[in-house]
Amino acid sequence: MEEFERLRPLLLGLAYRLLGSMWDAEDVVQEAYLRWTGTDRSQVREPRAFLVTVVSRLALDQLRSARVTREAYTGPWLPEPVAADAVGPADSAELRDTLSYATLHLMERLSPPERAVFVLREAFDLPYDEIAQIVGSPAGTCRQLHRRAAHRLAEQRDGRFTPSADEHRALLARFLAAARGGDLSALTDLLSEDVVAYNDGGGKVRAALRPITGRADVVAFVAGLTTRYPITEAYLTEANGEPAIWTVIGGQRQLVAFDVRAGRIHAIYGVLNPDKLTRLSPGGVNRSTSSGSQ
Structure with a gap:
């Protein structure tokens, strides 16, 4: 064996x-x-x-x-x-x-x-x-x-630019800061015009049932989410070998991965289904890059 x-x-x-x-x-x-x-x-x-x-x-x-x-x-x-x-x-x-x-x-x-x-x-x-x-x-x-x-x-992936890990992490840190601070202008600048946000709750937790498309709608979705629900944890981490964000928002754990191209976010993947988060936990999160908690 x-x-x-x-x-x-x-x-x-x-x-x-x-x-x-x-x-x-x-x-x-x-x-x-x-x-x-x-x-x-x-x-x-x-x-x-x-x-x-x-x-x-x-x-x-x-x-x-x-x-x-x-x-x-x-x-x-x-x-x-x-x-x-x-x-x-x-x-x-x-x-x-x-x-x-x-x-x-x-x-x-x-x-x-x-x-x-x-x-x-x-x-x-x-x-x-x-x-x-x-x-x-x-x-x-x-x-x-x-x-x-x-x-x-x-x-x-036309025009895809693969950022370095540091560039990727810095962009996600800016996204997290803008989302938590309600800075819609900064959030808008980080997103591509055709950005898409996907949310996978698997029917087990609250999540958008359809992809959210376009910069304006994604900004409105993120702003509405962070305004309505408290973010009690938010840390930079890694998933699938790339920087990602771990959050607890409105009491729900979430791993958020991103498709980053040419310095902008083209897709946001929010995994909320608890069955898919058993292998990634706060214990594996790099808290040294935390933006703090509210």
Whole structure:
């Protein structure tokens, strides 16, 4: 079992990138473990390739069924935020980008085969011949799926500028200060014209049931929220390897991630569903960057 445990972080990272849910990723990896224990390993030449194939196929099946469930979800469905070290090393730009919260959200718009091919090619650099065996499509089809997925994501991320961690964190600190201080002018300056705010309460807590689009409406939403409900905690933290904000507002815990491009916020992802916040808690928050509490 040592071989499997050595590969477990990589397998979790793969399953999570495919599913956007750590709960589902853990289920998939556990099922892969059970299959591994029942396999004659003398017949397995490459344990890593074997397990990547098993996990990818299980995740692909899970993703197909999950799409139906997510369509019936109460309000917008957002990925479950995680700590970066929970899903294995991210020692390449591709691994970091496919872990990014904004990228995970954009990948929800891909078909399951497109997402599988994109992740396997971009994040794990598998050759198309191997990807073809995993997804059950010819290598030429996999190339087309990857090209289509990359094009669709590039369209959504057109003009994307990836800030440094310090720049990202500074922008979020300004956003938090403007929101808490009711500085609508400063808040407006931080948002792109076509900004979208998503709120995932899963039907379990109060949350907007539809995305809020456009700078004016998002500013009004944030201002109304902070005016109506007290913010009792607000800290800068990290989720999915990028700066984020942890808040308790109106008694509800919330992790807020952002899509930042060219110095402006293009998307705000508010995760309020308590089931998706069990892996991120104030104990893991960097309180040294706190803006204080009211």
